[in-house]
Amino acid sequence: MEIKQYMKLLKKRLWLILLCVAISMATTTYLSYENYQPLYQASTKLIVNKTEQDQQGSETMDLAAINVNIGLVETYKEIIMTPAILGVVVDRYPELNLTEDELGSRIAISNYNGTQVMTIQTTDNTYERAADIVNAVAQVVKTEIPRIMKVNNVELLNTADPNETPPPINQDINQKIAISFAVSLLFAVGITFLLEFLDDTLKTKKDIRNVMNLPTLTTIPTIRRKAMRAKKKTSQKQVGETKYAPVQQ
Known part of the structure; x- marks a missing residue:
């Protein structure tokens, strides 16, 4: 033809x-509009920053210390997903109305290109609730990791603002x-x-x-x-x- x-x-x-x-x-x-439920993503960042003191008493950091911190990040990521952290979050923040298993399935922890910075993310139908979840996990990590590891080397870099109104991630x-x-x-x-x-x-x-x-x-x-x-x-x-x-x- x-x-x-x-x-x-x-x-x-x-x-x-x-x-x-x-x-x-x-x-x-x-079907798209009938079944559409907006999803919002919130995140917090923490840094693992262990320093050493020199002979004059001032804190210093060398390449070996940085490598140690990067190695600790992987350890902390595993600890966060255990009841030692998630259980404390559930007990300390009952208003979240989540179990340990539900909380563990909803959060994701990552570090970019092997850096000392950890990112905790979660998604929810409202941004306010997503922000409350990641902020609660970050606060528990900051207080419980030093108790578990016997070293205070976790600092919050930023928290999620529940008052923000970002667009949904599934548009x-x-x-x-x-x-x-x-x-x-x-x-x-x-x-x-x-x-x-x-x-x-x-x-x-x-x-x-x-x-x-x-x-x-x-x-x-x-x-x-x-x-x-x-x-x-x-x-x-x-x-x-x-x-x-x-x-x-």
Whole structure:
């Protein structure tokens, strides 16, 4: 098939393509907005910063101390996810209404490129609650790690402000609609070509010649009902307007 034939075929079944795309986009839009629940992410940062005192009593830090701190970060990440920290958070902040397992599944701890900085993150349906959760965990980490490790080397760099109003992190409805449009368009075009492939009726003189190897003697044009009704109305109007001359005797 040539490009003109493809375009003619698509134009012929344009109604089918538009119908599939419209139904798909309408369904995606409805389900996306009906089931949409905004998610907000809050985070706090802590730094593991152990220093040593020199002979004059001033605190110093060398490369070996930095490497030790980086190694301690991995240890602290594991400790934070244990009941030694999560249990204290649950007991100290009952207003969060979370169990140890729920709290552990909702927080994520990371450090960027092996640095001394730890980031505690969580997501929730409201930013205020997400901020309260990470701030509670950070405060417990700051007080309990020194007790567990017998060294005071954890400092808070920042806390989450519950009064902020950041945008949700899952605002992807427009992206879903765009994907729905693309997929439904490809599906509709595929259905159009499939229907044409399965259609074995003879439509043109060329089809008859190729299949039956016979010449076409005549063709009967298709007359649409709308055209027939219009022609009938025209004929009736013409008959009604005909005037007959009186017969003279």
